[in-house]
Amino acid sequence: MNGNNILIYKDGTAIAGMKSCEISTSVDTIEVASAMTGTWRARITGRKEWSLSCGYLITANSGVRDLLSVGTSYTIKVKARDAADNTGVSGTAILTQCKITATRGNLVQGSFQFQGTGALS
Numbered sequence: 001m002n003g004n005n006i007l008i009y010k011d012g013t014a015i016a017g018m019k020s021c022e023i024s025t026s027v028d029t030i031e032v033a034s035a036m037t038g039t040w041r042a043r044i045t046g047r048k049e050w051s052l053s054c055g056y057l058i059t060a061n062s063g064v065r066d067l068l069s070v071g072t073s074y075t076i077k078v079k080a081r082d083a084a085d086n087t088g089v090s091g092t093a094i095l096t097q098c099k100i101t102a103t104r105g106n107l108v109q110g111s112f113q114f115q116g117t118g119a120l121s
Helices: 063-069
Strands: 006-010 013-017 020-032 042-057 073-078 089-101 109-116
Touching (some): 042 089
Antiparallel strands (some): 006 013, 042 109, 089 109
C-alpha cells in the first residue's frame, strides 16, 4: 500500500489522492485508585482520537484556493483504490491546516492536516 491509496471525499465525490500520508490514533488514560497496586499508579483506557497529515501536489484546477478549505469536514477513506469499501477504514475529519510550498523550479506542493471527529472505523 502507498500514499496513493488515501482518498479524500467531499459530498461523496473523490476530490484528492495523496502523495504522502501519516495517520495517527491515540487514546487517553485515566488514573484510577486501586488498593491492589499499593504505591503504583493504575490506569484504564479513556477516549480515542485520530488525525491525518498528508502531502499532495498542487494542480492547476485546485491551486491556492485550497487555502480557503480550512474548517471544512471531509470523509477520509484509507483502502486500496480498487478494493471494496469494507476492506479499509474511514471517518469524518475537519481540515485544520492547509499549507502550500512553492519553490522556483519545482512542482508546487501542499500539505493538509485533518483532525478526526468521531470514530475511525
